[in-house]
Each structure stands twice: as structure tokens, then as C-alpha cells.
Amino acid sequence: MSERTPLYDLHRELGARFVDFGGYEMPLHYGSQIEEHHEVRRAAGLFDVAHMGILDLEGPGTTAFLRRLLANDVARIERDGRALYSCLLAEDGGVLDDLIAYRRGEDRYRLVVNAATKNKDEAWIRARAPASVRITRRDDLGLLALQGPASPTLLRQALPGPWDGLRPFAFAEEGDLFVARTGYTGEDGFEIAVAASALEELARRLLAAGARPTGLGARDTLRLEAGLNLSGQDMDPGVNPLESNLGWTVSFDDPERGFIGRAALEEAKRTGPRRRLVGVLLGRRAVLRHDQEVLDEAGRPAGRLTSGGYGPSLDRGLGFARLDEPLRGPYHVLLHGRAEPLELVRLPFVRRGQPAYRPLDLSPPS
Amino acid sequence: MSSPPPSDRRYTRTHEWLRAENDGTYLLGITDHAQSALGDVVFVEVKPAGTAVEAGGSVAVVESVKAASDVYTPFAAEIVAANADLAQRPEVLNQDPYGEGWILRLKPAEGSDPGAGLLDASSYGRSLEDAHD
Numbered sequence: 001m002s003e004r005t006p007l008y009d010l011h012r013e014l015g016a017r018f019v020d021f022g023g024y025e026m027p028l029h030y031g032s033q034i035e036e037h038h039e040v041r042r043a044a045g046l047f048d049v050a051h052m053g054i055l056d057l058e059g060p061g062t063t064a065f066l067r068r069l070l071a072n073d074v075a076r077i078e079r080d081g082r083a084l085y086s087c088l089l090a091e092d093g094g095v096l097d098d099l100i101a102y103r104r105g106e107d108r109y110r111l112v113v114n115a116a117t118k119n120k121d122e123a124w125i126r127a128r129a130p131a132s133v134r135i136t137r138r139d140d141l142g143l144l145a146l147q148g149p150a151s152p153t154l155l156r157q158a159l160p161g162p163w164d165g166l167r168p169f170a171f172a173e174e175g176d177l178f179v180a181r182t183g184y185t186g187e188d189g190f191e192i193a194v195a196a197s198a199l200e201e202l203a204r205r206l207l208a209a210g211a212r213p214t215g216l217g218a219r220d221t222l223r224l225e226a227g228l229n230l231s232g233q234d235m236d237p238g239v240n241p242l243e244s245n246l247g248w249t250v251s252f253d254d255p256e257r258g259f260i261g262r263a264a265l266e267e268a269k270r271t272g273p274r275r276r277l278v279g280v281l282l283g284r285r286a287v288l289r290h291d292q293e294v295l296d297e298a299g300r301p302a303g304r305l306t307s308g309g310y311g312p313s314l315d316r317g318l319g320f321a322r323l324d325e326p327l328r329g330p331y332h333v334l335l336h337g338r339a340e341p342l343e344l345v346r347l348p349f350v351r352r353g354q355p356a357y358r359p360l361d362l363s364p365p366s
Numbered sequence: 367m368s369s370p371p372p373s374d375r376r377y378t379r380t381h382e383w384l385r386a387e388n389d390g391t392y393l394l395g396i397t398d399h400a401q402s403a404l405g406d407v408v409f410v411e412v413k414p415a416g417t418a419v420e421a422g423g424s425v426a427v428v429e430s431v432k433a434a435s436d437v438y439t440p441f442a443a444e445i446v447a448a449n450a451d452l453a454q455r456p457e458v459l460n461q462d463p464y465g466e467g468w469i470l471r472l473k474p475a476e477g478s479d480p481g482a483g484l485l486d487a488s489s490y491g492r493s494l495e496d497a498h499d
Contacts (some may be wrong), residue, residue: 034406127417287429310408310431
């Protein structure tokens, strides 16, 4: 049985076509996902992300606990009101989920995790937390994302508050209202938590101010172009962050920090990565698909696409491929029986509305 | 929301429409139901003009954000021309599937029966309603 967010009726009213995602009935688009994509790059789009999970952790020892729980180091967060992206790893280094950790005070944090994994994440975290760390699942809150270059202006108009002028990855709070300058599109924007009962009213205010309702279809092409992984698709418990283009999010700096998965990742670094996740781009307007096989010049299997699609901002087919090391390009995929060359690129494809990709050097990573 | 199938043409159970033109050729497209199910069309690839296709054969592929979908001719025919507009503006297929979003022009092969097995607009409309039950 699919769950619904507090905005389900609003989506219906706006003419959404629905899709199941992470056990939720979510808007896929409201007419045209390509137009919604362009609107986010050009002005601003509003996304319902109330299916995601919010966990508040506080109490003595919370910082120490998160430094053990997460692959990135919350000690790197400079001050209260700043956030950090991290993977949640299993002991063997496999990626259970990715999340954002927000530091709200001394030993006070908020974690925002993915919809499909939130129950498992919560159980995993509770099973490992010391008794002094209080964990509260905040299903009483809902989440919205306002994304696109016009977002700051729209937010100022619809919801004035202490979040005006926030830096990227900073956030501010006022009562239940929680506004962070984070997102999943490669554009400027905000993620906003508010009491679930007030979510619809806030969504209507942001729409009235000019944000366009945007569904999961555009959310997927925007995050693909932005080079951002989707948990459960581009990485999962079967792969580690080094094989998922997420090595930069794992902090090995403090040799004393024994985070979960560290030993396995250090072993993987010693033996050298077996696979690498890269951006792939077609030379023309077309659509790459999740799980397509990538072939080398001799036609031998060399990996698979973890995500694929059509990138409206580049007007070309694009995606992510997990390829066997060492890389041995040139590579191609078969589309309707025809070989189509793949250009390997450094991500992101697009940042702040502009093409941002560079050719990938095929020599082994240093 | 979706527009009813026009009564000036006939339909297949695989959601193509065919409209007889004055010169003996047929325009072929996909229905509003089909474009809506596919989502935004990214490109349309039509077999080259002059290609002869058997009844039930594929004449084009419509590639959308969601899926690649073959388009079939219900009768043996030769492809006369593709809608060149769709190469530049594939979104027209979503916006106007029964008009400017036509996909290609077919000439029925000698001895083929272009009407055989096709549905009229009301039968096609009913078949969609039945599918919803």
C-alpha cells in the first residue's frame, strides 16, 4: 500500500501524474517534465520531498557517535548552522544510504535521509547509539525543496526570516521552521522543513510567489546533470563510496576516528579500486537507460549504466556508468542495435545552469 | 483532461491512428492516450522513405523520457515521408498528437486492405474506458 505526503491533494489539484517512489505515491510531472526541468534552471521549481526522513539526534556524546556512524566527519562542520553531506556505511564499506547532517548546536544534529531507506536507517542508527543520545523521528515535519536561481527572491517574498542571505550548506531555524541552502539540482535553492500540518499552506505561498510545481521526473534529470548520485540506484550496500564517485565525501584525515566501514575502505584503497563511477555523454539527442551495458572497443562488457536519461539542458543523452578498472576506452552502448560512442566526463554535467563537464583522463586515479 | 479521439480517422488497439488523405495515402500518428502514457517525447525516428513494411511491422520508434516505443502499421505499406517538424520539435507530438504531431505518411501496398481490423473513434474510446475498469 503506497503512502502519501501531506501535499497529495494539492498535487491532484495541480494535475499531477503520479509514480511510486520509495513506497510513496509522488508526482512524476504536472504535464511536461522537460519544461519543469528548464524552469528550475531558468527560474524556480517547487518539489515535494516530504517522503524523506528526518531524524533528530541530541544528548551527550552525539558528536562522538556521529563521528563513528558517518563516513564523513561531522567535526569538519565549522559551527552551528552548517551542514555536511555523508554516506552511511556498513562494516564492509557498502553504502547503506547518503544523507545530510545539520549541526544545530553542541551535540544537537538533524539528519535528513532518503525515503526508501528511512526505516532501515533509523533501526541501524538506534541499534548503535549510546543511551545518552536521544533519537527522534520527525514525522511531524514535512519537507519542501525550492530550487532555481529565482529561489532567494521567491523565498524572501513568501517566507521572510533569518534565512535571508544564508551561505550554501548553511541553515537557520525559527520555531519548527527550518531552512537550509541545500538541494539536489545543481542550482541555488533551499530545503525547508515545517510542521506537516503547515506544509500545504507554505507550498501554496511559494507557488503563488511564482515557483513552478516540479515532479520527480525533472528532479531525476536535474540531479543527473548535476552529477549527484541517487541512493539505491547509483550506490547501494553492494558497492563502496570509492566505487561510487564519493571518495571525496569520506574523511580519513583523523587517524583515530574509527568510523564504521573504515577498515574495509582502507583495504580497498590498498588493493586499488575494482570499479569506477563516471559520467557518460552521448553525442546527440537520445536517451540512455538505467542498467544498459557498456561495451569496450572489442565489444566486451566493461560495466553498466547505474542511471541514464536525457539531459534537457545539454540536449543530449547522459548518465552515470560503473566501469571496470583499469579503464580501457573508447566505450559505447547499443541503442536500438546501433553502437553509440560514449564520451567519459568529469561530473557535474551542468552547474548553475551552465555546461560544466570536462573530458575524463583515462589514466588510473591517483 | 485528455482529448477525445477525433472521428475523422481510425485506430489500432496499439494506440496508433490512421487518417485517409485525398491522394490515397494515410497519415499515421499515436493517440493522445499513447503520448500521455509515454511522457515527454525526446525524439522520433522514422524508417527511411521508400521502405516497404509488412502489416504489423514497425515503421518508427518514439523515444520518450520513460521508454522507447515502436509504432506499427496495421496494413502492408510503403513509407512516403516523415513529419520533418518532429525532428526539430518532438514536443509537438505531446502537444498536438492528432494534428501537427502526425508521425509519417504511408502508401498502402497493392492489394492491402487499410480498413481491416481498425476501430472507429467511439470503439477506440470505449476500449480505453474498458482498460481503466
